[in-house]
Amino acid sequence: MKRITAFLTLFLVMALASCKSDKNVGENPFFAEWNTPYGVPPFDRMTPAHFLPALERGMSLHDAEIDAITSDNDAPTFENVILAYDDSGQMLAQTELIFGMLCAAENTAEMQALQEQVMPMLAAHADKILLNEKLFERVKAVYDRRAALELDADQSRLLEKTYRGFVRAGALLDAEQKARLKAINGELSLASVKFGQNILAENNNYTLMLESSDLDGISANVRDQAREKAEAMGKKGKYAFTLHKPSLIPFLTYSQKRELREEIYKAYLNRCNNGDEYDNKQLINDFIRLRTEKAHLLGYPSYADYVVDDEMAGTTDAVYKLLNEIWTPALESAKGELAEMEELFKKDHPDGEFASWDWWYYAEKVRKQKYQLEEEQLRPYFSLENVQSGIFFLANRLYGITFRPIVVPLYHPDAIAYEVLDADESHLGVLYFDYFPRDGKSQGAWCGNYVEQTYKDGRRVAPVVSIVCNFTRPTSSAPALLTLDETETLFHEFGHALHFLFHDVKYRGLTEVEGDFVELPSQLMENWAFDPEVLKQYAVHYRSNEVIPAYLVEKLRRSELFNQGFMTTELIAAALSDMDIHSISEYEPFDPMEFERKALTEKRGLIPQIEPRYRYPYFSHIFDGGYSAGYYFYTWAEVLDKDVFEAFRESGDLFNKRIADDFRRKILARGGSEDGMAMYRDFRGKDPDKRAMLRSRGLWNEPEPVDSLAGSPEPAEGFRVKAVPEN
Structure with missing residues (x-):
């Protein structure tokens, strides 16, 4: 997701519409000031009938504001061009934010139809403004005189970003090229909608319905989840497992039925790759054809070059250099992990061959054997309520902020809301949480705004932020008990939320950071998730109220490099496949699956026991999200987040308030x-x-001098890596 999370930028530009555009317009909550607590959206008064009229009025108002800029007879200035442009389109932007978030978290068949209707409209509207010759002429006139304007730092930055945004959107193209670019953007907007809708359908259409006799190895808590899911589907006495991670991963980890692990994992891997109405392979061709043509129009050899030119990395060479330096030692480490698992596998299947659907099951066996640690031992200490308390504790310890539950309009009964108070108890913002999977919610986890931080009449408008997840649901016999991965995910998304809540930016055009910088605040928070001091505050057994014992904390510490070869390899494999497909410089029709095989298996030696984290047909980040040619963002930002955490380590105080401030x-x-x-x-x-x-991933072998990522895009050189992490 690229300006807000692991997984949401698409939804910042999505909106919903309604065919009943003229009905109940007088009651439209978007046409009046919100008299809601803390300025949150009036979700309780919103209906689909309100959406299209709000979007239409928002676009009309935006057009009028742009016309006022272009028809101004006064000489172009920072105030009457750049500032006026920055202030324009606020109603439309607000509407898009809300409906984009709702479309990700609460989608329906009606919403999907409305998305298809409105996405091309929004793309055309954006192009009409960004390719407006009179507007760009005035922007350029201010930009050309920038040295003589005596602007302050923020004004200079806004001018630079505004001008560059127009150029990257095609403002320097001729009329014929602009017409073609508009057509491309319209096609891409619709392709994004279809791609995401197909994934949503595939996620919801598959269920592995089992009998109690099929559940050997499955824990009581996971069984309860599956039983209650089956009952909700009208299959009392059965057990339902789905492709949603809280169901899929426990099944792959604990099911002793190898043939069932194979069935559900293949269903997961083959989403949108089954030759049916939800198949995404032609859409992938459309994306690459259109994006490559767009890059050529804008003067770049490939779409990857176009994207990375605007990021911290600067060049695709810099991206590949970083990824390749990690790939080889990570793959070797994963091969070492595989060798350990194969010893156990051969005892169970002397004539069998270890496959990708065996990895979770035998990795858990290795963890138990080497560290005397099982995740099911830990889950009772990681109830959702306690983990949430842990992130609140950490935020208070670092920044002095506090959280107060509030009653406000909700867009779904599962959602909860908190007022966030600064250290001086002033209002900082509102934070929603929406934790559990449901039909209509996209997979994964993300963080975004319903209301962005801005300034109005000289006063800060506080943001309204939302964290959306797909975590393990509570059952009738236990609260929601999170896995270690889910726990870390909540810390991650909370880092994004802090980024939004702490925003104090004067101009709307200065809100966004580079894509390969955006994951720094989120990934930084992960470093505290399993710190012993933090664990003491929140890892409490949900039944006994016993704080997690020291021996379990020590086992966690000793196993911190467990399975890192696998996790790093699947992550880097996805980043490389993303860069490769977007580095195509001359499009010809291709089979995405064959392209993936050649890129990862033939060229780089990916072993068949590991799949990339995302295969092309369901790689939502890069096709209907904001991470096209940008999945490397996580890795680039990880260099930053681990180095920031070193600042806390070096101080001798992981809660150093001066560093946090x-x-x-x-x-x-x-x-x-x-x-x-x-x-x-x-x-x-x-x-x-x-x-x-590198040290955090078990890939650093001390000591040797190392360069930095540096201000130029060249990543570090001169480090040594080891193949298999030591325990």
Whole structure:
């Protein structure tokens, strides 16, 4: 997701519409000031009939605001062009935010039809403005005189970003090229909708319905989840397992029925690759054909070159250099992990061959054997309520902020809301949580805004932020008990939320940061998730109220590099496949699955026991999200987040308030007010160092000098890596 999370940028530009566009317009909540607590959206008064009229009025108002800029007879100035442009389109932007978020979290067949209707409209509207010759002429006139304008730092940054945004959108193209670019953008907008809808359908259409005799190895809590899911589907006495991660991963980890593990994992891997109405392979061809043509129109050899040119990395060479330096040792580490698992596998299947659907099951056996640790031992200590308390504790310890439950309109009964209070108890913002899977909700987890932080009449407008997840649901016999991965995910998304909540940006055009910087605040928070001091605060047994015992904490610490080869390999495999497909410079029709095989297996030696984290037909990040040619963002930002955490380590206090305050003021509060690397250097006092990231993944062999990622896009050189992590 790229300006808001692991998984949401598409939805920032999605909106819903309604064929009943003229009905109940007088009651439309978007046409009046919201008299709601804390300025949250009036979800209780919103219906689909309101959406299209609001979008239409928003576009009409935006057009009028742009016309006012272009028809102004006064000489172009920062105030009457750049500032006026920055202030324009606020109603439309607000409407898009809300409906984009709802479309991700609460989709229906009606909403899907409305998306298909409105996406091309929004793409055409954006193009009409960004390709407006009179508007760009006035923007360029201000930009050309920038040295003489005596602008402050924020004004200069806004001018630079505004001008560059127009150029990257095609403002320098001729009339014929602009017409073609508009057509491309319209086609891409519709392809994005169809791609995401197909994935949603495939996620919801598959169920593995089992008898109690099929559940050997499955824990009582997971059984209860499956039983209650089957009952909800009208299959009392059965057990339903789905492709949603809270159901899929426990089944792959514990089911002793190898043939069933194979069945459900193949269903997961083959989503949108079955030659039916939900098959995405032709859409993938359409994406690459259109994106490659778009890149050529804008003067770039490939779409990857176009994307990365606007990021911290700067060049695709820099991206590949970072990914390739990690790939080889990670793959070797994964092969070492596989060798350990194959010893156990051969005892169960002397004549069998280890397959990808065996990895979770035998990895858990290895963890139990090497560390005397099973995830099911830990889950009772990680109830959702306690983990949420843990992130609140951490935020208070670092930044002094507190959280107060509030009663406000909700868009779904599962959602809950909190007021966020700053250290001086002033209002900082509102934070929604929406934790559990349901039909109509996209997979994964993300964080986004319903209301962005802005300034109005000189006063800060506080943001309304939402964290959306797909976590294990509570059952009739137990609360929601999270896995370690789900726990870490909540810390991750909460880091995004803090980024939004701490925003104190003067201009709307300075809100966004580079894509390969956006994951820094989120990934940083993960570093505290299993710290012993933090665990003492929240890891409490849901029945006995016993704090997690020291011996389990020590086992967690000793196993921190467990399965890192696999996790790093599947992550980097996905990033490489994304870069490869978007580095195509001359499009010809192709089979995406064959392209993937050649890129990862033939070229780089990916072993068949590991699949990339995302295969092309369901790689939502890069086709209907904001991470096209950008899945590497997570890895690039990981260098930064581990280096930031080193600042806390080096201080001797992981809760150092001075460092946390510096991080808030110099990075979190500033949005995109400066280049990411400049903000990073201002905070850290130096370039980022790769060693902490490599060490955290078991890929660093001390000691040897290492370069940084540096201000230029060249990543570090000169480090040594080891093949298999030591325990």
